[in-house]
Amino acid sequence: MGDHNQPFLSVSGDPECAPVHDDSVVDDALHRPQGSSKSKLLLAVFSGIFVVCLILAGGYDKSGVIKIHQLEGGDEMGVGPIEMPAGSATTRPSLSRGKSAGVSEKANLSPQQLLGGGEGSGDGLSEDFPWNNSMLSWQRTAFHFQPEKNWMNDPNGPLFYKGWYHFFYQYNPNAAVWGDIVWGHAVSRDLIHWLHLPLAMVADQWYDVQGVWTGSATILPDGKVMMLYTGSTNESVQVQNLAYPADHDDPLLLDWVKHPGNPVLVPPPGIHHKDFRDPTTAWQTSEGKWRITIGSKVNKTGIALIYDTDDFVNFELKDGFLHGVPGTGMWECVDFYPVAVAGGDGLDTSANGAGVRHVVKASLDDDRHDYYAIGTYDEEAGKWYPDNPAIDVGIGIRYDYGIFYASKTFFDQSKQRRILWGWIGEWDSEAADVRKGWASLQGMPRTVVLDTKTGSNLLQWPVEESESLRLRSKEFKNVVAKPGAVVPIKLEAATQLDIVAELELDKEAVDRVVESDEEFKCSSSSSKGAAHRGALGPFGLLVLSEETLSEQTPVYFYVVKGKNATLRTYFCADQSRSSLANDVNKQIYGSSVPVLKGEKFRVRMLVDHSIIESFAQGGRSVITSRVYPTKAIYGAARLFLFNNATEAGVTASIKVWQMNSAFIRPFPNL
Amino acid sequence: MTTPKLANLTAAFISISIFLFLSSSPADGATATSLITGTCKQTPDFNLCVSTLTADPRGPKAAGVQTLALIIIDAVKAKATTAYADIKRLLKTAPELEGPLKSCAQQYNVILTAEIPEAEEAVSGGVAKFGEDGMRGSASDADLCEDGFVKVKSPLTVENKVVSGLAAVGAAVIRQLE
Numbered sequence: 001m002g003d004h005n006q007p008f009l010s011v012s013g014d015p016e017c018a019p020v021h022d023d024s025v026v027d028d029a030l031h032r033p034q035g036s037s038k039s040k041l042l043l044a045v046f047s048g049i050f051v052v053c054l055i056l057a058g059g060y061d062k063s064g065v066i067k068i069h070q071l072e073g074g075d076e077m078g079v080g081p082i083e084m085p086a087g088s089a090t091t092r093p094s095l096s097r098g099k100s101a102g103v104s105e106k107a108n109l110s111p112q113q114l115l116g117g118g119e120g121s122g123d124g125l126s127e128d129f130p131w132n133n134s135m136l137s138w139q140r141t142a143f144h145f146q147p148e149k150n151w152m153n154d155p156n157g158p159l160f161y162k163g164w165y166h167f168f169y170q171y172n173p174n175a176a177v178w179g180d181i182v183w184g185h186a187v188s189r190d191l192i193h194w195l196h197l198p199l200a201m202v203a204d205q206w207y208d209v210q211g212v213w214t215g216s217a218t219i220l221p222d223g224k225v226m227m228l229y230t231g232s233t234n235e236s237v238q239v240q241n242l243a244y245p246a247d248h249d250d251p252l253l254l255d256w257v258k259h260p261g262n263p264v265l266v267p268p269p270g271i272h273h274k275d276f277r278d279p280t281t282a283w284q285t286s287e288g289k290w291r292i293t294i295g296s297k298v299n300k301t302g303i304a305l306i307y308d309t310d311d312f313v314n315f316e317l318k319d320g321f322l323h324g325v326p327g328t329g330m331w332e333c334v335d336f337y338p339v340a341v342a343g344g345d346g347l348d349t350s351a352n353g354a355g356v357r358h359v360v361k362a363s364l365d366d367d368r369h370d371y372y373a374i375g376t377y378d379e380e381a382g383k384w385y386p387d388n389p390a391i392d393v394g395i396g397i398r399y400d401y402g403i404f405y406a407s408k409t410f411f412d413q414s415k416q417r418r419i420l421w422g423w424i425g426e427w428d429s430e431a432a433d434v435r436k437g438w439a440s441l442q443g444m445p446r447t448v449v450l451d452t453k454t455g456s457n458l459l460q461w462p463v464e465e466s467e468s469l470r471l472r473s474k475e476f477k478n479v480v481a482k483p484g485a486v487v488p489i490k491l492e493a494a495t496q497l498d499i500v501a502e503l504e505l506d507k508e509a510v511d512r513v514v515e516s517d518e519e520f521k522c523s524s525s526s527s528k529g530a531a532h533r534g535a536l537g538p539f540g541l542l543v544l545s546e547e548t549l550s551e552q553t554p555v556y557f558y559v560v561k562g563k564n565a566t567l568r569t570y571f572c573a574d575q576s577r578s579s580l581a582n583d584v585n586k587q588i589y590g591s592s593v594p595v596l597k598g599e600k601f602r603v604r605m606l607v608d609h610s611i612i613e614s615f616a617q618g619g620r621s622v623i624t625s626r627v628y629p630t631k632a633i634y635g636a637a638r639l640f641l642f643n644n645a646t647e648a649g650v651t652a653s654i655k656v657w658q659m660n661s662a663f664i665r666p667f668p669n670l
Numbered sequence: 671m672t673t674p675k676l677a678n679l680t681a682a683f684i685s686i687s688i689f690l691f692l693s694s695s696p697a698d699g700a701t702a703t704s705l706i707t708g709t710c711k712q713t714p715d716f717n718l719c720v721s722t723l724t725a726d727p728r729g730p731k732a733a734g735v736q737t738l739a740l741i742i743i744d745a746v747k748a749k750a751t752t753a754y755a756d757i758k759r760l761l762k763t764a765p766e767l768e769g770p771l772k773s774c775a776q777q778y779n780v781i782l783t784a785e786i787p788e789a790e791e792a793v794s795g796g797v798a799k800f801g802e803d804g805m806r807g808s809a810s811d812a813d814l815c816e817d818g819f820v821k822v823k824s825p826l827t828v829e830n831k832v833v834s835g836l837a838a839v840g841a842a843v844i845r846q847l848e
Binding site: 175232274330 | 776807
C-alpha cells in the first residue's frame with residue numbers, strides 16, 4: 001500500500017503511430033503498376049486508413065507507447081457498494097430533498113429514508129428550509145460540553161488531576177467544519193460545570209503542523225502526567241509525540257511542553273503512514289514496563305499494535321498485534337481497559353488478575369461507529385482474545401446505536417470509576433453549522449461497568465453528578481395508554497429534561513397474542529419507524545414534539561413474541577418526523593436490548609435542546625440522537641407517552657425533572 | 671469483382687473506421703487508466719468522473735486514489751468559483767432574483783471557504799471521512815442553491831448541476847480511501 005510511483009512502460013518519446021507497415025501499404029498502392037483496377041487502389045488506401053484508426057482507438061497514449069499493460073494504482077481501491085448520495089444529480093428532483101447522504105458521523109441516507117417531513121411541510125421540495133436565528137440558536141445545549149463556537153471532534157487526554165477533571169478535545173479555531181486541528185482544554189470540579197481554558201497545544205512543530213490529533217494521558221505513580229498524541233507532520237505522515245505539563249504544580253495544567261526529541265514513534269515497516277494514530281493511556285506490565293496500543297490496519301483487517309516503553313520516549317514494538325479483526329478496516333481511537341467481573345467500581349488501567357476482564361474498543365473508520373468486545377488479556381503474549389468471537393470488535397456490540405464516535409475512557413481515581421467520553425457530531429447540514437457558527441457536542445460523561453446480570457455487555461450510565469442539574473420534578477404514576485393512544489405529559493417546559501420511566505405491557509395481552517415470526521430491525525427500510533404497528537409495540541415517549549405532532553421524536557420499545565413464547569425487545573429512535581426541515585437526518589435506528597425475566601421496560605432520557613440521550617434497561621442499550629425541530633422549540637415543545645401496539649395497553653410511571661444549565665463558560669480571571 | 675460491391679465494401683470500411691475513431695479515447699487524447707476507470711465505476715457518474723480525471727494532467731499519471739480525489743476537489747473548486755462569480759454578477763444584473771441569489775451566495779461561500787478547504791486538508795492528511803463531509807456538503811449546498819428558485823427559472827441550473835454532480839463524485843472517490 002502507499003502512493004508508490006509506478007512507472008509506465010518505457011516512454012519512447014515518439015508521439016507518432018508505432019506500427020510501421022502503414023506507409024508501405026500506402027506506398028505499395030501508390031506504386032502499383034497502372035494496369036490494376038482503380039478499385040483495388042481505393043481499397044488499399046481505405047484499408048490503410050482503417051488500420052490507422054484502429055491503432056488510434058486502441059489505447060495510444062501521449063508517451064507514444066501502446067498501453068498493453070494497465071498498471072494497478074498504488075492505493076487499494078475501495079470495494080464497497082456504491083453509495084448514491086441522495087439528492088445527487090441522478091436522483092433529484094422527485095424525491096424529498098433531505099440531506100446529501102452519508103458523512104463521517106452523519107448517517108448514510110437512501111432516498112426512502114429521506115421521505116417524511118410531516119404535515120405542513122408543503123411539498124418540502126421546492127425551497128430551502130428557512131432556518132432563522134431563533135431556531136438555530138435554540139439548538140445550543142444547556143448542560144452538554146461544547147466550546148463557545150466553531151468545530152470540535154474527538155475527546156483527548158481526559159484525566160483527574162489535583163482536584164480538577166481535565167478535558168481536552170480536537171478543535172478548529174477557525175471554522176465550524178473540521179480542519180486546522182489543535183487541542184482545546186477545559187476543567188471542571190464535577191464533570192458537569194466546565195470552565196474553558198486557553199488552547200493546550202497548537203500546531204507549531206514540523207511533526208504536528210498539519211494537525212495536533214488525538215491522544216491520551218497516563219498518570220505515573222509519582223503523579224507526573226505523560227501525554228502521548230498523534231501529530232500529522234509537514235509531509236502528512238502520522239507520528240506519535242510526547243508532551244507533558246510545563247508545571248506539574250499547576251492544577252489547571254495550563255501550559256504544555258512538547259518533548260524535544262519528538263516524534264517518539266513513527267509508522268513501523270508494513271504500516272502505512274496514514275494508518276497510525278490515536279495512542280492509548282499506558283498500563284503497566286508485570287515486568288514494570290509501560291504498554292500502549294495504537295490502532296491501524298493491514299489491508300482490510302483492523303488491528304491494534306502494541307508498544308512497550310520505560311520512559312515514554314523509547315519504544316519497543318511487540319511482535320504481532322494485541323488483536324485484529326478481518327474486514328473491519330482502520331481502527332481509530334482504540335481503547336483498552338479492565339473491568340471488574342463483580343461490577344461495582346471501575347478499575348485502574350493497569351489492573352489485572354482474577355476477577356478482571358478486559359475490554360477492547362475501536363472506532364471503525366469505515367462505518368463511523370464505536371464497537372467494543374469483552375475478553376481475556378494475556379499479558380505475557382501481549383494478546384487479547386474475545387469471549388465470543390461472533391461479536392468480536394467491530395462486528396458485535398456498539399457503545400451507542402445513534403451518533404457517538406471516537407470515544408475514550410479514563411480511570412477517575414478520585415471516585416474509583418471508569419468514565420466514558422464520546423464525540424457527538426451534527427446531523428444537520430454543514431451549511432447550517434457554518435451559519436450557526438458551531439458544530440458538535442460531547443456526550444454526557446458515562447460510567448462504564450460490566451453488566452453482572454448478563455456478563456456479556458457493559459452498562460453505561462450518566463455520571464451521578466448529572467443529578468445535580470435536576471431542579472423541580474413532576475411525577476406521573478400509572479399512566480395508561482391504550483392501543484393507539486397518545487397521552488400528553490404536562491410539563492412547564494420540555495427542552496431541558498431528565499426523564500426516568502418504567503413501562504409495562506398489559507400482561508393478559510402479552511399472554512394472548514400469537515407468536516410472530518417477524519424479523520424486526522429498528523432501521524429496516526420498510527419500517528415506518530414508530531408508525532409501524534405490531535401487536536406488542538411500539539410504545540414509548542415522544543420527545544421534542546409539537547402540540548399537533550407535526551414534529552415528534554419517538555424513542556420506544558418494540559416487543560416481538562417469538563417461538564416458544566420468548567419475548568424479544570428492541571429499543572429504537574425515529575427521526576423521520578423530528579423536523580419539518582428537509583436538510584437534516586431522518587433515519588430510524590436502534591438495536592435489540594436484553595430484558596430479563598421480571599424486569600419492566602426502563603428508560604432514562606436526557607433531553608437538552610438538540611441532543612437526546614436515551615438509556616434502556618439501566619444502560620444496557622444506549623441511543624444518542626441529534627434533532628433539529630423548527631416548531632417544537634422553546635415553549636412549544638411537548639412530551640407525550642404513546643402506544644402504537646395493536647393488542648396491548650401500556651402502563652407507565654414517569655418522573656421528569658427540569659434540568660438547570662451548567663453555565664459552561666470561560667474560566668474567570670485567568 | 672464488380673465495382674458496386676467494392677464500393678459498398680469501402681463505404682463499410684470508412685464507416686467502421688470513423689465509428690471506431692469516434693468511440694475511442696476522449697477528444698483530448700488522454701487515456702483512462704485502470705485506476706481511473708476502477709475508481710470511477712464506484713461513483714454516481716462514471717463519465718463525469720473519467721472525463722474530469724483524464725482532463726487533468728495529474729490524472730493519467732496518478733498512482734493512487736488520493737491523487738484522484740484531490741483532482742476532483744480541485745475541479746469542484748474551479749466550478750464553484752465561477753458559479754460564485756456569476757452569482758455576484760447576477761445580483762447586479764437581475765435584482766428581481768435577489769432573494770434566491772443571496773441564498774446561493776451564502777451557499778457557495780460555505781463551499782469555497784469551509785467545505786473545500788476541509789476536503790483538501792482531510793484527503794491530504796489521510797482522514798478521509800472529513801473529506802467526504804466536505805464534498806457531500808458542497809453537493810448539498812449546490813442543490814440548495816438550485817432549490818431556492820421556486821416560482822422562477824434558475825439562471826444557475828447548469829452550474830449547480832455540475833458542482834453538485836462533481837462533488838458527489840468526489841465524495842464517492844474519497845470514500846474509497848477509507
